[in-house]
Ligand SMILES: Nc1ncnc2c1ncn2[C@@H]1O[C@H](COP(=O)(O)OP(=O)(O)O)[C@@H](O)[C@H]1O
């Protein structure tokens with residue numbers, strides 16, 4: 001079966017929902033950030049601070065293009081993946097892309113609730129106003145890419161609802 005790519009802003013639930021979706025479909029699950037961290041033996045924050053964002057974006061591109069198509073995988077991408085290089089075209093050509101579109105206020109709340117501070121572009125040590133402003137600006141820049149997804153989900157969704165959307169898009173056996 002085709003691979004499924006989850007895309008959307010940081011904290012939109014790609015990693016959390018992706019894992020549950022994979023289990024329900026009997027697909028394997030890959031979190032691109034985790035895979036990059038394992039391969040590089042560094043956290044995402046360390047990769048950004050040591051080599052810079054451009055290097056991280058190259059790693060993302062290489063990782064994305066390294067997945068074989070039709071491997072029955074659910075792939076949780078990092079929030080920036082669709083917005084660099086030909087990544088969005090690649091996902092559309094090689095699988096089903098799903099945009100998790102969550103209200104910006106909810107994204108901010110989740111971000112502050114989450115443990116740790118391993119999202120270098122949304123540094124929680126900044127003031128809350130600064131983080132919210134960054135989320136808003138980033139979302140506006142990224143929306144044209146996210147909107148290209150095959151399926152868009154607005155707001156909260158259960159795994160069962162998501163399964164239904166996927167099955168309606170292309171039958172999953
Ligand atoms: N539907 C949801 N409702 C409330 N909190 C959620 C939901 N989905 C994810 N979260 C929480 O938001 C945070 C970020 O989720 P995560 O799956 O890591 O997002 P992403 O991979 O898109 O950055 C986590 O703390 C997670 O528990």
Ligand SMILES: O=C(O)C1=C[C@@H](OP(=O)(O)O)[C@@H](O)[C@H](O)C1
Pocket residue numbers: 008009010011014015033044077078079080081118119120121
């Ligand atoms: O939005 C982004 O540019 C990023 C999102 C992160 O992933 P999540 O979307 O899973 O938080 C991670 O890839 C990195 O910190 C950059």
Ligand SMILES: [Mg+2]
Pocket residue numbers: 014015031033076077078
């Ligand atoms: Mg994630």
